[in-house]
Amino acid sequence: MREGFITIKELFKDPQAYYGKTIKLGGWIRNIRDSKVFGFIDLNDGSYFKNLQVVFEADRIDNFDQVARLGVGSAIIAEGVLTESPGAKQPFELKADQITVEGPSPSDYPLQKKRHTFEYLRTIAHLRPRSNTFSAVFRLRSILSYAIHKFFMERDFVYVHTPIITSADAEGAGEMFKVTTLDPDKMARDDQGRPTYEDDFFGKLTNLTVSGQLPAEAFALAFRNVYTFGPTFRAENSHTARHASEFWMIEPEMAFADLEDDMDLAEDMMKFIINYCLENAPEEMDFFNKFIDKGLLERLDNVLNSEFKRITYTEAVSLLEKSGEKFDYPVKWGMDLQTEHERYLTEKTFKGPVFVTDYPKEIKAFYMRLNDDQKTVAAMDLLVPGVGEIVGGSQREERIEILDKRLDELQMNKEEYWWYRDLRRYGGTHHAGFGLGFERAIMYLSGMTNIRDVIPFPRTPNSAEF
RNA sequence: UCCUCAGUAGCUCAAUGGUAGAGCACUCGGCUGUUAACCGGGGGGUUACUGGUUCGAGCCCAGUCUGGGGAGCCA
Numbered sequence: 133m134r135e136g137f138i139t140i141k142e143l144f145k146d147p148q149a150y151y152g153k154t155i156k157l158g159g160w161i162r163n164i165r166d167s168k169v170f171g172f173i174d175l176n177d178g179s180y181f182k183n184l185q186v187v188f189e190a191d192r193i194d195n196f197d198q199v200a201r202l203g204v205g206s207a208i209i210a211e212g213v214l215t216e217s218p219g220a221k222q223p224f225e226l227k228a229d230q231i232t233v234e235g236p237s238p239s240d241y242p243l244q245k246k247r248h249t250f251e252y253l254r255t256i257a258h259l260r261p262r263s264n265t266f267s268a269v270f271r272l273r274s275i276l277s278y279a280i281h282k283f284f285m286e287r288d289f290v291y292v293h294t295p296i297i298t299s300a301d302a303e304g305a306g307e308m309f310k311v312t313t314l315d316p317d318k319m320a321r322d323d324q325g326r327p328t329y330e331d332d333f334f335g336k337l338t339n340l341t342v343s344g345q346l347p348a349e350a351f352a353l354a355f356r357n358v359y360t361f362g363p364t365f366r367a368e369n370s371h372t373a374r375h376a377s378e379f380w381m382i383e384p385e386m387a388f389a390d391l392e393d394d395m396d397l398a399e400d401m402m403k404f405i406i407n408y409c410l411e412n413a414p415e416e417m418d419f420f421n422k423f424i425d426k427g428l429l430e431r432l433d434n435v436l437n438s439e440f441k442r443i444t445y446t447e448a449v450s451l452l453e454k455s456g457e458k459f460d461y462p463v464k465w466g467m468d469l470q471t472e473h474e475r476y477l478t479e480k481t482f483k484g485p486v487f488v489t490d491y492p493k494e495i496k497a498f499y500m501r502l503n504d505d506q507k508t509v510a511a512m513d514l515l516v517p518g519v520g521e522i523v524g525g526s527q528r529e530e531r532i533e534i535l536d537k538r539l540d541e542l543q544m545n546k547e548e549y550w551w552y553r554d555l556r557r558y559g560g561t562h563h564a565g566f567g568l569g570f571e572r573a574i575m576y577l578s579g580m581t582n583i584r585d586v587i588p589f590p591r592t593p594n595s596a597e598f
Numbered sequence: 599u600c601c602u603c604a605g606u607a608g609c610u611c612a613a614u615g616g617u618a619g620a621g622c623a624c625u626c627g628g629c630u631g632u633u634a635a636c637c638g639g640g641g642g643g644u645u646a647c648u649g650g651u652u653c654g655a656g657c658c659c660a661g662u663c664u665g666g667g668g669a670g671c672c673a
């Protein structure tokens with residue numbers, strides 16, 4: 133590394149290589165304790181979840197008083213000799229010969245060496261990655277991103293970058309963020325006073341994407357297996373621990389694949405990423421298991437070693453009706469499953485991940501493939517304990533007559549979907565895909581219960597600070 | 599948007615309608631191996647805001663603001 137720094141990660145990987153040698157580290161003080169002529173610093177350099185204990189002594193460094201007065205959060209460069217530690221809590225420590233103060237941290241530093249509420253830490257989102265929990269969360273987020281790419285790349289999926297700015301409302305979801313360069317007061321308007329967007333940057337109404345699925349389908353019908361992994365935006369005024377205005381989504385799409393293939397892929401993917409994180413972030417996962425969610429590792433282990441249950445919507449409704457449980461919303465065929473129903477199924481009935489398939493067409497999106505019963509569509513939701521719906525997918529309607537009929541029924545403008553319909557006119561084939569909420573995956577793998585605490589700088593209604 | 603809970607020191611929280619407190623943090627002092635070190639002294643408050651009830655309001659009432667949790671929507 134530049135300037136000859138050793139990282140704490142390297143020390144933990146092979147301490148034998150450094151014992152008795154003089155090394156140099158740069159990092160931030162997590163905790164500092166001093167006596168009259170010696171003291172201890174818990175130093176974190178960002179490379180590793182664990183800290184390095186730095187011992188500083190008055191007769192060994194020339195700025196003992198300065199160092200002893202340093203506060204939590206200060207940035208220092210420490211040079212010294214790595215030795216075995218007599219203390220029980222760490223295998224080795226650094227006996228400092230020189231400590232250079234790079235950036236002190238005055239007494240009003242908002243992060244203390246004590247437990248803070250997540251709520252408070254959200255107000256200091258620029259500092260919270262320096263805390264244990266968020267250090268673990270965001271390293272997991274990084275490792276999980278890589279695991280996703282690794283999973284798909286190993287299976288020869290092509291990574292496709294679908295547009296962030298999309299035209300019109302062609303993705304069929306809820307509220308969208310408009311993208312415009314126009315002054316809202318000066319927009320050209322039609323007879324009814326609605327803006328025409330003719331003079332706007334793109335010459336038409338544009339929004340931030342709510343899904344990359346439709347363009348991903350186009351690429352699936354060229355590359356066979358593709359996936360997207362990028363930011364997604366929803367302007368819904370949602371106030372829950374599971375919704376954010378800006379989040380990341382993974383959307384694989386496979387040609388020559390049906391709903392069973394889709395579920396197989398989702399199950400394989402979940403197991404792969406769980407396994408990858410357990411193997412590559414063991415310190416972080418242990419921390420989550422100890423301080424965030426005591427049953428986490430046992431639950432994940434259970435998931436790795438079990439087959440995901442698969443039931444139809446019709447079976448799910450029947451199970452819920454027979455459960456004897458009193459729900460706030462009564463269960464009835466034709467109604468969408470409420471959160472309380474989903475939680476009951478995954479947390480009580482099956483106590484693990486469960487796919488629910490073949491929902492009534494009325495409660496699902498236009499592009500989902502109509503089943504032979506003419507009443508249900510080939511859709512699937514993967515429900516997991518604690519998080520609820522983590523994956524939502526379907527086999528897509530490849531028969532253009534039926535797709536057109538659905539568009540008509542829903543009074544959607546066929547012209548807007550001209551290129552999507554083209555995919556059915558030229559070499560269409562059965563195909564399927566799903567969307568995985570990336571943040572929900574992080575929540576599931578960490579036990580964190582609020583989506584705001586797994587996004588570095590979260591955007592939610594009324595909140596876009598930082 | 600609806601329901602619900604909360605707002606007291608920098609942080610985490612106490613305080614029967616009757617003088618606003620503790621722990622941590624901070625500051626000063628002590629301590630020759632600490633582990634969110636320990637021991638002692640000290641500073642720190644418009645109790646979210648506005649109005650009302652009362653001899654007296656952090657506490658009761660009304661409204662506002664902010665935040666949490668839940669619902670809907672979804673990933």
